[in-house]
Amino acid sequence: MNGSELKILDWAALDADAQAATLTRPVQSVAAQTRESVAALIEQVRGGGDAALRAISARFDGVAPEDFEVGEAEFAAAERAVSAELRIAMQQAAGRIDAYHRAGMAQPYAVETAPGVVCEKMIRPIGRVGLYVPAGSAPLPSTALMLGVPARLAGCREVVLCTPPRKDGSADPAVLVAARLTGVHRVFKIGGAQAIAAMAYGTETVPSCDKLFGPGNSYVTEAKQQVAQAGAAAIDMPAGPSEVLVIADAGANPAFVAADLLSQAEHGPDSQVLLLSDDAALLAAVAGEVARQVAVLEREAIARQALSASRLVKVQSLDQAFEISNRYAPEHLILALRDPRPWLAQVEAAGSVFLGDYTPEALGDYCSGTNHVLPTAGAARAYSGVSVASFQNQISVQAASAEGIAGIGPCALTLARAEGLGAHANAVALRLGVTL
Numbered sequence: 001m002n003g004s005e006l007k008i009l010d011w012a013a014l015d016a017d018a019q020a021a022t023l024t025r026p027v028q029s030v031a032a033q034t035r036e037s038v039a040a041l042i043e044q045v046r047g048g049g050d051a052a053l054r055a056i057s058a059r060f061d062g063v064a065p066e067d068f069e070v071g072e073a074e075f076a077a078a079e080r081a082v083s084a085e086l087r088i089a090m091q092q093a094a095g096r097i098d099a100y101h102r103a104g105m106a107q108p109y110a111v112e113t114a115p116g117v118v119c120e121k122m123i124r125p126i127g128r129v130g131l132y133v134p135a136g137s138a139p140l141p142s143t144a145l146m147l148g149v150p151a152r153l154a155g156c157r158e159v160v161l162c163t164p165p166r167k168d169g170s171a172d173p174a175v176l177v178a179a180r181l182t183g184v185h186r187v188f189k190i191g192g193a194q195a196i197a198a199m200a201y202g203t204e205t206v207p208s209c210d211k212l213f214g215p216g217n218s219y220v221t222e223a224k225q226q227v228a229q230a231g232a233a234a235i236d237m238p239a240g241p242s243e244v245l246v247i248a249d250a251g252a253n254p255a256f257v258a259a260d261l262l263s264q265a266e267h268g269p270d271s272q273v274l275l276l277s278d279d280a281a282l283l284a285a286v287a288g289e290v291a292r293q294v295a296v297l298e299r300e301a302i303a304r305q306a307l308s309a310s311r312l313v314k315v316q317s318l319d320q321a322f323e324i325s326n327r328y329a330p331e332h333l334i335l336a337l338r339d340p341r342p343w344l345a346q347v348e349a350a351g352s353v354f355l356g357d358y359t360p361e362a363l364g365d366y367c368s369g370t371n372h373v374l375p376t377a378g379a380a381r382a383y384s385g386v387s388v389a390s391f392q393n394q395i396s397v398q399a400a401s402a403e404g405i406a407g408i409g410p411c412a413l414t415l416a417r418a419e420g421l422g423a424h425a426n427a428v429a430l431r432l433g434v435t436l
Helices: 016-022 026-061 072-081 084-103 141-154 173-182 192-201 218-229 254-265 280-294 300-307 318-328 341-346 361-366 402-419 422-432
Strands: 008-010 109-114 117-125 128-132 158-163 186-189 211-213 243-248 272-277 311-314 332-336 352-355 392-400
Touching: 008 280, 026 192, 026 218, 072 173, 084 141, 084 173, 109 402, 117 402, 128 141, 128 192, 141 158, 141 173, 158 192, 173 186, 192 211, 192 218, 243 254, 243 318, 254 272, 254 280, 254 300, 254 332, 254 361, 272 280, 272 300, 272 318, 280 300, 280 311, 318 341, 332 361, 341 352, 352 361, 392 402, 402 422
Parallel strands: 008 311, 128 158, 128 211, 158 186, 243 272, 243 332, 272 311, 332 352
Antiparallel strands: 109 117, 117 392
């Protein structure tokens, strides 16, 4: 690949259709086929339970474990297999994730909204949650930390984790150690859409969960959406193929920007990376750096596939770059600008923002403390990344005394009559001792 293969587009020269095509994610072009395939897999698991899981696992993972659940012997072997250096790094990352999420935890409160009327908010953990940790072309113990830490802080009664088996039928040791670090209760060696189906509907072995969490490929994301639509389980958000959008000015370091683009491109062939800049020379330099750096990556083939659906875009101004970014609503937004913080006021939709030359997205993926389970495919317009609140229910409570209902009851009567709901009005009138 040479630099010219990563095309530089001029936003002003594109018509509306071409602009829309520039911001189209790769998975959007195969959505119909993905929906059908996922629906079939879900029905197989729902109807066939563990036997169906074994057949599907043999087909996609090349192994059909007799026992899906990880036992104590495998956990012990994982502890021995993970180096002290990696264990320490995971412990340090977990500590920062804990500190960040603990600081943002919601608190219960009570307020007297009128004399004799008290309204409260209670916070309760979701009973049983299911975590999905990808481990296909690259196992992600960091995702076990990102999901397990806030689940622990929320106090969930039972935390179930599914992760794909390796070719020998075992789970990735680092994922298992990360799961133990965060207090996950049960781990199952099941991957893909079938894992989502198992945690949503339950099988003879896998318990059904109230809410499912975690990123994955387009099949995993589609499976989450389908089980949520069916009412089988709630989900955190659409968190599919990874993406990054970089806004860079003339002073940005081309090597840094190229490295950030490639760090997302190597996630998977359906990932997408975008660079917006008002400086043509910077765009050309980044294209050259991408060509140089991709050639030495271990995951070169995967990154090249992702780059085929990626774009470098010349914009007329940084203001226009932020308009485009908000339209795209990226999972990750990197502001490679000389003074990035003032530009935060223009960010309306993004999963997570990274400021300046020395904040690569990789820090957020691993150990800065923020969560890397983020909305993708434009969902950042309405969804937020995983937090402790994602694992909790917020329950409202109200209590009115005789004085309280006497004070606000007439308000309720007026509104009930306006809506034509006589039984509502009667429930209040009886307590007020008035005749409708």
